[in-house]
Amino acid sequence: xxxxxxxxxxxxxxxxxxxxxxxxxxxxxxxxxxxxxxxxxxxxxxxxxxxxxxxxxxxxxxxxxxxxxxxxxxxxxxxxxxxxxxxxxxxxxxxxxxxxxxxxxxxxxxxxxxxxxxxxxxxxxxxxxxxxxxxxxxxxxxxxxxxxxxxxxxxxxxxxxxxxxxxxxxxxxxxxxxxxxxxxxxxxxxxxxxxxxxxxxxxxxxxxxxxxxxxxxxxxxxxxxxxxxxxxxxxxxxxxxxxxxxxxxxxxxxxxxxxxxxxxxxxxxxxxxxxxxxxxxxxxxxxxxxxxxxxxxxxxxxxxxxxxxxxxxxxxxxxxxxxxxxxxxxxxxxxxxxxxxxxxxxxxxxxxxxxxxxxxxxxxxxxxxxxxxxxxxxxxxxxxxxxxxxxxxxxxxxxxxxxxxxxxxxxxxxxxxxxxxxxxxxxxxxxxxxxxxxxxxxxxxxxxxxxxxxxxxxxxxxxxxxxxxxxxxxxxxxxxxxxxxxxxxxxxxxxxxxxxxxxxxxxxxxxxxxxxxxxxxxxxxxxxxxxxxxxxxxxxxxxxxxxxxxxxxxxxxxxxxxxxxxxxxxxxxxxxxxxxxxxxxxxxxxxxxxxxxxxxxxxxxxxxxxxxxxxxxxxxxxxxxxxxxxxxxxxxxxxxxxxxxxxxxxxxxxxx
Amino acid sequence: xxxxxxxxxxxxxxxxxxxxxxxxxxxxxxxxxxxxxxxxxxxxxxxxxxxxxxxxxxxxxxxxxxxxxxxxxxxxxxxxxxxxxxxxxxxxxxxxxxxxxxxxxxxxxxxxxxxxxxxxxxxxxxxxxxxxxxxxx
Numbered sequence: 001x002x003x004x005x006x007x008x009x010x011x012x013x014x015x016x017x018x019x020x021x022x023x024x025x026x027x028x029x030x031x032x033x034x035x036x037x038x039x040x041x042x043x044x045x046x047x048x049x050x051x052x053x054x055x056x057x058x059x060x061x062x063x064x065x066x067x068x069x070x071x072x073x074x075x076x077x078x079x080x081x082x083x084x085x086x087x088x089x090x091x092x093x094x095x096x097x098x099x100x101x102x103x104x105x106x107x108x109x110x111x112x113x114x115x116x117x118x119x120x121x122x123x124x125x126x127x128x129x130x131x132x133x134x135x136x137x138x139x140x141x142x143x144x145x146x147x148x149x150x151x152x153x154x155x156x157x158x159x160x161x162x163x164x165x166x167x168x169x170x171x172x173x174x175x176x177x178x179x180x181x182x183x184x185x186x187x188x189x190x191x192x193x194x195x196x197x198x199x200x201x202x203x204x205x206x207x208x209x210x211x212x213x214x215x216x217x218x219x220x221x222x223x224x225x226x227x228x229x230x231x232x233x234x235x236x237x238x239x240x241x242x243x244x245x246x247x248x249x250x251x252x253x254x255x256x257x258x259x260x261x262x263x264x265x266x267x268x269x270x271x272x273x274x275x276x277x278x279x280x281x282x283x284x285x286x287x288x289x290x291x292x293x294x295x296x297x298x299x300x301x302x303x304x305x306x307x308x309x310x311x312x313x314x315x316x317x318x319x320x321x322x323x324x325x326x327x328x329x330x331x332x333x334x335x336x337x338x339x340x341x342x343x344x345x346x347x348x349x350x351x352x353x354x355x356x357x358x359x360x361x362x363x364x365x366x367x368x369x370x371x372x373x374x375x376x377x378x379x380x381x382x383x384x385x386x387x388x389x390x391x392x393x394x395x396x397x398x399x400x401x402x403x404x405x406x407x408x409x410x411x412x413x414x415x416x417x418x419x420x421x422x423x424x425x426x427x428x429x430x431x432x433x434x435x436x437x438x439x440x441x442x443x444x445x446x447x448x449x450x451x452x453x454x455x456x457x458x459x460x461x462x463x464x465x466x467x468x469x470x471x472x473x474x475x476x477x478x479x480x481x482x483x484x485x486x487x488x489x490x491x492x493x494x495x496x497x498x499x500x501x502x503x504x505x506x507x508x509x510x511x512x513x514x515x516x517x518x519x520x521x522x523x524x525x526x527x528x529x530x531x532x533x534x535x536x537x538x539x540x541x542x543x544x545x546x547x548x549x550x551x552x553x554x555x556x557x558x559x560x561x562x563x564x565x566x567x568x569x570x571x572x573x574x575x576x577x578x579x580x581x582x583x584x585x586x587x588x589x590x591x592x593x594x595x596x597x598x599x600x601x602x603x604x605x606x607x608x609x610x611x612x613x614x615x616x617x618x619x620x621x622x623x624x625x626x627x628x629x630x631x632x633x634x635x636x637x638x639x640x641x642x643x644x645x646x647x648x649x650x651x652x653x654x655x656x
Numbered sequence: 657x658x659x660x661x662x663x664x665x666x667x668x669x670x671x672x673x674x675x676x677x678x679x680x681x682x683x684x685x686x687x688x689x690x691x692x693x694x695x696x697x698x699x700x701x702x703x704x705x706x707x708x709x710x711x712x713x714x715x716x717x718x719x720x721x722x723x724x725x726x727x728x729x730x731x732x733x734x735x736x737x738x739x740x741x742x743x744x745x746x747x748x749x750x751x752x753x754x755x756x757x758x759x760x761x762x763x764x765x766x767x768x769x770x771x772x773x774x775x776x777x778x779x780x781x782x783x784x785x786x787x788x789x790x791x792x793x
Contacts, residue, residue, distance in 0.1 A: 181696055184740025186760065207754065296759060319768040323757045646775055650753030 017105035018064045020097055021057035022586050025523040026152045026197035028261040029094050030054055030087045031219075032240045034517050035500055037089045042080035047138070047166050047219050048145050049193075050077050053087035053099040055148035060102050062147035063109075068160060070110065071119045073142040078107045089496055092489060094517075095524040096387055119143075126183060130165045130214070133175045138166040138220070146215075151200045152193025155209040162212060168220040170292050170300050170330040176216055177298035177328075186213035189328045191237060191266025194259075198529055201585040203595040207323045207651040218263070221330055226251050231336045232289060237265040237329060244334070245515050253336035256281040260517045265291075265329040271614070272621030272628075274576055276373035276409070276513065279364050279568040281337055284625035285312050288334045291622060293327035301327075314623040316631060318606060318615040318644065323651065325619045342414040343370065345509035346421070347407040347428040349462050354544060356406040357566065359424070361537050363410065364572025368419055371411035371513050377404060378562035378580070383518040385440050386488050386497075388525060393444030401452040403461050406563075411510050426467035432475065434507040439478025441488050451477060527585035529594050530564055531601050532578040533617070536610040536632050537568070543575070546611060549604050550579035557593040559583055574612075574629055599648060606644060609635030659790035660746060661694065661704050661720055670718050672783045679713025682779035687711050690777075691731035693724050696738040698792040707731060708780065733773065734764035739792065745781065746788045752781055 030053040033039040043052035050059060056077070062068045087099040121142050123131075130139035140146075146154070146162045154162065163185075167173045173189075180187045188210040199208050221236035224243060228251040235244055242260035256277050258267045267273050268291070272284040281287065290304045291311075303311050314320065350356040356374045363369055377398045385391035398404040407428070410420055421427055436443060446452050451473065458464040465474055482501035486494045505511040512518055522528050531550070535543055547563060554561025564578035581597055583590040605611040610632055620628050636644065658664045677683055689709040697704060703724045709717035709731075719726070724736075741760040744750040753774045755761040763770040 181738050182701055184696055184698070184738050184743070186740070207757065211750070296762070315767065317768070319771055321757060322759055323754070324759050326759060643772060647753070647757075647771060650751060650771075650774065651757060 013101070013105040014060070014064070014109055017060050017102040020099070020102050021060045021064075023095070023097055023525040024054060024057045024099070025095070025525070025527050025585065026054050026058075026193060027094060027520045027523045028054060028152075028192045028194050028240075029517070029520050030090050030099065031192075031261065032242050034242050034260055034515070035090055035093060036503075037496070037500075038084070038086040039090075040087055041082070041084065046080060048140065048148070048164060048217065049152070050145040050148035051080055053091065053103065054152075055145075056081070056103050056106055057099055058148045058150055059144055060106055062144075062150060063106075068143045068147040069119055070113060070117055071121050071142055071144050073121070073140070074110055074144045075118065077144060078103075078110045081107065083107075089493065092493055093386075093497070093500065094520050096489075097525065098490070126185065127163060129179050129183070130163055130176065133179065134165055134167050134172050138168075140164050149190070149193075149215055149217075152197050153188060153190045153210055153215055155205050155211070156200060158209075158211070162210070162215055164215045164217055166217045166220045170221075170294055173216065173218075173294045173328055173330055174298040174300050176214065177294060177296065180214050181297065186210060187216055188213070188324060189216045189218055189237075189266070191218055191263030192240065192261050194261055194523075195270060198527060201527060201591040201594070202529065202598055203652045204598060206653060216328070218266070218328070218330070221265075223331065226253070226336070228253065231338070233334050233336055235264045235332050235334055237263060237331065239264050241267070242515060242517065248336050249339070249514075251336075252339050254339050254514055255334055255336055256287050257514055257516055259519050260515055261520065264334065265332050268332055268334075268621050269325045269327065269329045270619060270621055271617055272625070274567075275516075276371040276565065276567045277411075278576070279372050279570075279572065280367070280370045281335070282625070283569050284621055284628055285623055286335075286625060288332045288622075290333040291329050292331040293329055293622075295327050300330075311622070312624040312627065314620050314627050316616070316627065317633065318613065318636075319647070321615050321647070322619045327622070329622065337370075340413045343411060343510050344414065344417050345430050345433065345513070346410045346412065346417050347433065348410070348420070348424050349402075349404050349426075349428060349466060350406045350408070351403040351462060353406055353547065353563070354540070356408050357540065357544065359408050360566060360568060361540075361572050361575065362423075363408070363420070364537075364568030364575070366419075367571060368416045369410040369412045371409070373409050373565045373567040374563075375407050375409050375565050376563040377406065379519075379522075379564055380407060382521050383512075384437050385444070385521070386485055390441055390444045390488065391521070393447050394440060397443060397447050397452060401446075401456040401461060402465055403456075409513075411513055426463060428466055430509055432466075432471070433509045435475050435478050435480040437507045438480030438482060438485055438501060439475075441484060442478050442480075446477065522580065522582070526582055528580045528582045529598060530578040530580045531598055531614065532564070532576070533605060533611050533613040534569060534574045534576045534629065535612070537572060537575050539610065542608070542610060543577075546605065546608055547577060547579065549608070550601055553597050553601055553604075554581055557597055559590060559593055559597065570625060570629065599652070602648075603641070603644060606633075606636045607641065609633060658787060660742070660788050660792075661697070661706065663720065665788060666706070666718055666720050668787045669784060670715060672787050673715045673718075673780065677713075677715075677779045677783060683710060683713035684776040685713040686773070686776045688733065688773060689717075689729065689731040690773075691726055691734045692742070693734060693736040694739055694742050695724070695736065696740070698739065710780075732765065733770055735761045735770070736764070737761035743791050746785050746791075748785060752777065 049055035218237035221238040223236035225234040226247045241257045381391045381395035486498035560582040564580040566577045605613045693705045707719045
């Protein structure tokens, strides 16, 4: 057997492994224990992405493409996996993939190779220098390890001429940067990598990736301390939102949370933590009291240092765009917030966006709700459904029979709940949501049922189902139970998923909102791109026209699309909106169309005015929101539009 | 073809720009001055700078100095970065704009104005690319 041929041709199991790996989207959910079922022991021990399930999947793809050849280190990577199956449980919950099959196929492939097939990679002066800083184990130039970073910081077509280094504290980060500068080598920090993976198949990759040099993987900065007395937490750059939230919850506190797998520090520095809890808990620099940063010269600074220039201020506008962080945030002291005993979820269903938006902004301006957002039908379907097919059917039923297209989702205490209930005709509460989660498979089978046909003939199906007698019929028809959800998973995992869905938190909408493990389901076996931004809410028509522009673009370019969410900021004066496009990241044609949408929607947003696109706030998360959001941008002039095109040409090259 | 930042580089660069570039067409008749500070120059980790001045698209001054400041004249813009970044730009691996946007080259002064300059300065960059082929290792 030789490694000269593409590996997929060698064994059927490898063909299957490559197919599984291609469907992976680097959500990173295999790197922390969100189901209480354990986390990959090899990844935890060795740190480098190659030792984690997502890294092994990327290696299989890279070996198959011929971009990388087996090295001595590859033996170590496969030996470190004991096929414990933790990854299958985690990944299957989110994506229905089986990464253990990939790990097994990779193991078999490596074991079948002749000793002479493994390349020995030599240490060079740069690697020696990096190892002097972090220790021999934590710096590498091994192509297999490097290849595992493709898609999450390295472009898909790179030559793999990189080093990966894993510092364990700010001092080591500082030394690495000074060393890199002295040797004229570019570098880029890596947190969770998921944000980059969404950009990787598009034109954005050129601007955001590292073209060569040193990847500084921040996973080893694992400090996590909760300070209940001050309602704060000290968080190292390797800590995920889920881990922070779990630590906070043990003290009956809550952090402003992005999606579960996002690294807290990276998220702060990249866009600020954008969350449905932002209207109450704040945005941008509201969320931390101190940061430890390492700048481009390797200087370590704290925001709390006396005698330093204002670290909270930034120049507004799209031309102040930065494609890399000005600083690496190695540690943050973040604010935590009290959890109330009487918190509940209230969802208000709508058939049209205008009414949902009006309620959202009204509540936002009145400061009602801890978490507050308009969620689209598609979002609900993706989050609540255990499989992709069920989510499609769920979406179909909501759209065609219930006319349930949007919900305003409010997490609030009892007093606020009463205010909301007085404002609307009917609501959905925790009990029905729990039944929808446990009854999602059955709900999706109601497609084309007599029950739904009768319901759809009602004048107001939403009223009939949520406020009328048909609600009981629906709840009975759902037949909700952990057993019934578990049945849709692979047979060997059904007992496990029955246990998972029996846990109270898995159907607790407040918990799910805070821990945000379900949004990753948007990445199951497909990619999504979520452009949008924040817009001034003073002009309702302007806001809704902005959303319509994204919808029209999706129709025009024939890409599956849907509003994601809208959530107010700064007491409802602004609202952040994400519009999602779903696509197959292995299809170059649709990737081109997504690229066009990204570019065109940004331009149109800037022309419309009152919008802060990603160009306005990328890598500005550490600044005061007042400096990022204000002054409210006017629509750009013709001259600025030309400059915008030149800027894009600079970033993206001729592709634009 | 000459070595980056050498005296010869300045002389050939001047001649090239004067002979080959049209002030109106290639340099958009701009009037500006730029100080490029080049840090971490191998092998001794030194710093040098070059001062470039254009008036109505005509090259007025092009000077190379040691150190990170140029006392004789005050430039409208200062662009600072390491030797490797300048090398990447002059070898065509990275364009000036992306080097600025990736913070590899740091601009002192308005980023907006600096970005507006990038297109008019294309001619200068192309000229320097044409004449530079030797770098410190």
